[in-house]
Amino acid sequence: MRLVFAGTPAVAVPSLRALASGPHEIVAVVTRDDAPLGRKRVLTPSPVAQAAEDLGLPIIKADRLDADVTARIAELEPELGVIVAYGGLVREPLLSTPAHGWINLHFSLLPRWRGAAPVQRALMAGDAVTGASVFQLVAALDAGDVFAEERYEVPVGATSATVLDDLAEIGAPLLARVVDGIADGSATATAQQGEPTLAPKLTLDDGALDLTRDAESLLHQIAGVTPEPGAHTTLDGARFKVLRAAPADAPPLPPGRVAASGKDVVVGTGTTPLRLDTVQPAGKGAMNASDWFRGLRTDEPELGA
Template sequence: MRVIFAGTPTVAVPSLDALVAAGFDVVAVLTREDAPLGRKRVMTPSPVAARAAELDIEIIRANRIDGPVIEQIAALRADVAAIVAYGGLVPSAALDVPVHGWINLHFSLLPAWRGAAPVQHAVIAGDELTGASTFLLEAGLDTGPVYGTMTEAVRPSDTSGELLDRLSHSGAVLLVQTLAGVAAGRAEAVPQHGAVSLAPKLTIDDARVDWSQLALAVRRRINGVTPEPGAWTQLGDQRVKIGPVSLLTTSAAESSNPSDEGVNLAPGEVALDGAAVLVGTGSTAVVLGNVQPAGKKNMRSQDWARGALQQGELVFS
């Protein structure tokens, strides 16, 4: 089976590797153009492009699938296009070019969390179960009929990055199974059913922490936007990036010996209590992990707090 693989970030690489390992003839990779990275803004290929080069697979670099790109795709005479986090829309003119269309691996249990950031929204919403779906791409946003699904438990401590990493590997297995079923003529896509929810791309504003919310909501928000776009809060006139937080459970209390005063901090108030850095919320305090002040490196919250608290009271806003 001749396959075009469309993908860009690191989470798409396991699917590319799985298709090659399963014996599919991956005739080309479609990925986004090289982009400037780092402080020196060095033009860098996408993770999928880098892996395709290692595998000696033809690479089509395009941020838009326009007429010339569609012609390149058509010339490859692919049986199917597999798409995982490509990062661009597939226009209607391209949908019918491969014989079996475009099969998308999406990291949610459709029709839940249609859109660009399904894993982030699942963590923020406090979902206990998520997964991945393979579906036939059509003109609507993640609306096509579904070939298969797999499930994955969301751990209380999961960041969206950790959860997405697990899904990228288990989802790769699902994609291989789906394409094998299509090749054998036994795969059947069925219409989506159930409640629809949307997962638009998160902005920097979405990543700002509202300390007046309950502790559980604060943790979900911070974990959901970690690592991207990255949780942050304001300290005076400075923007401070912060790492995952944990709830002040009985076990955490025993290990850090937090005081009653520390547990009852005002929203955003910071206190160093034993080995724990606590931050007040709309309910109980949370235990802060890492901190990255503006212009400085990421550091353990304890190291940051010992120095910062010497300057006086700390309150995030």
């Protein structure tokens, strides 16, 4: 088939490479415009744009799939559209432009976690199992019939970044099999079953730690918001980032109180303490929590104060 592929971040690259190595022709790769990155704000192509260039594929750069982009895609006469984390909506008439419409690789087991941040929300909720789904794109948010899915057990200590990387690799061959099935007529899709949950894009507030909450839910929150937007609290009124934490075997502490426990640095929560592994005080780089604690002028710092 003639395919148009839409995607932007690194998690979409394994899918693009899988389809490019298959029997189908990718007539265009649609990705978002170059974005300023780094301290010098250098305009940089998206990971998908860089991969498409390496593969010698034609590229359409656009932040919105507007009438102009729709016309350019229509001229290519694609038979199927494939989207993986493009970062924009596919609306009519583009939705119906390919003969077989569009399919989407989504990083959850639908209908759980429909929306922009399925992995982050799954980890924040403490889901032990998530996965990847390939579904038919429809006008409603992530509501189309599902062609295939694969379950994934969340490893202990995983963050949204590591889970997304794993699901990108798991999802690529799953997506390629569905495309092959649509091409030969063997693919079938079934309606989503169960009560939907929503996964809106994270904001900075989603990373704010309330240390009066229980330790388990705080660990889930830290996992879900790492690396973006990042888990944070305050120290002496300034932002204090918690980059990595773990359960601690230590005596109870008041919520927010930081103390040494053997070789560890721990902080009190609403239940049991958490071990602080990597932190980032305001104005400094990431550092080992023990190094940070040794450099303090007080023996009883309070986070959240």
